[in-house]
Amino acid sequence: MRRASYTSATRLLRAVQSGGTPVLQRIEQTGVLRIAHRGSSVPFSFVADGKPYGYAIDLCLRVADALRGALPGLRVEFLPVTPARYTATNELLTIEPYAIMLSKQDAEFKRLVDKTLVASIYSLDTQKLYKKWFQSPIPPQGVNLDIPMSHLLRDSFKFPSDKVAD
Template identity: 50%
Template sequence: MKLTHLMTAVLLTAGLTATAGAQTASTLKKVADSNKITVSYREASVPFSYLIGSKTSVGFSAELTEAIIDDVRKKLKKPNLEVSYMPVTSQNRIPLLVNGTYDLECGSTTNNSARGKDVAFAINHFYTGTRLLVKKSSGIKNYADLAKKTVASTTGTTNAQVIRKYSADKKLDMQLILGKDHDDSLLLVESDRAVAFAMDDILLFGLMANSKNPASLEVVGDSLQVEPYACMLRKDDPEFKKLVDGTITRLMKSGEFAKMYAKWFTSPIPPKGVNLNLPMSEELKANLKALSDKPAM
């Protein structure tokens, strides 16, 4: 019995060591050894990463992902590197990255200090804040109008935490319900199960533009906070972070980043050819020079 317990303890320790090793192993070595990189995409984060009737995502972040993949190919001297694309949600994107299921996420993920305990972030590539998507007929113009009403947000997002805290701080007694993804949360408003959808304003504009009846919806309310978006990668992997930061730096310094921004934020975008008309924010303009990966608090 003692020997059995000893063997079990040894095997358990070996297993935990192997898991820890897998989590801290170099992403570039992992990719080189397998000749494959696995990247994630979002299905409804317009205009960053979204589907338009196929299994291939499009969007601003999707193009960032492809630029990073090209630099991985060059770094590893593997022009025929296999690429696997994996859909993730707000809820599962961090655990699946941490456990090694995929290697890189460029979507619509906020870079904040809490998440920084589990993952690393590249240079910030967008800045946004929580606002509200409502029906024009609702009469809701700001957060005080939401007292004792049902409000939607999306599972696993910082916005759900922000709106819950705001409601408690202001004693508004909102009833918060969570959609499994952004399309699901939008449906809660369209079907009158919620009077508002609290989310990053840029995602709300994108969802509204591609909704069934855009003219019936509007984005209202003050921005509750400013949060940066950044590509997400595993912690304690300085070699891969240097490569990802290098790609974003090159795009920002060359002017290619500004062209990509214009394509997705101030030009007609698929599938309906709607123009979001969202000029680059002052925070983002400043970061084209600062190249900061500073998180939101």
């Protein structure tokens, strides 16, 4: 995983130095990566003691670590998602896809996120995070959801993709 993060960070550094992409330029200019989170979606993201935690937060922090390879002073800011910041659809889904949302306008940043998450899947880090947030006591109350990984999620890790299947 270190090699994949180093390679991603090296490419990111080149992208930033060459003018970068809109998201990467903004991150370099401000020195800040903003991560949106929901306040009460245990175990995906929730706030305890004034700080966001959860499975999605841990995955996003992996992306921040990859970015720090090119931008050592990078800070992470957490933004709470409020009804004014998102739109819900009326579309019903039989299987709820869960994803990290990011701008479609920045292919280089998306590549970095994809490579970081794929490296996390192949190193089994993602599976360890799943066990931490879905099969172990969750702070601060110590609730254990005891939800085994579904065969659909487990199988999706065999061939990581940014496509959602029906």
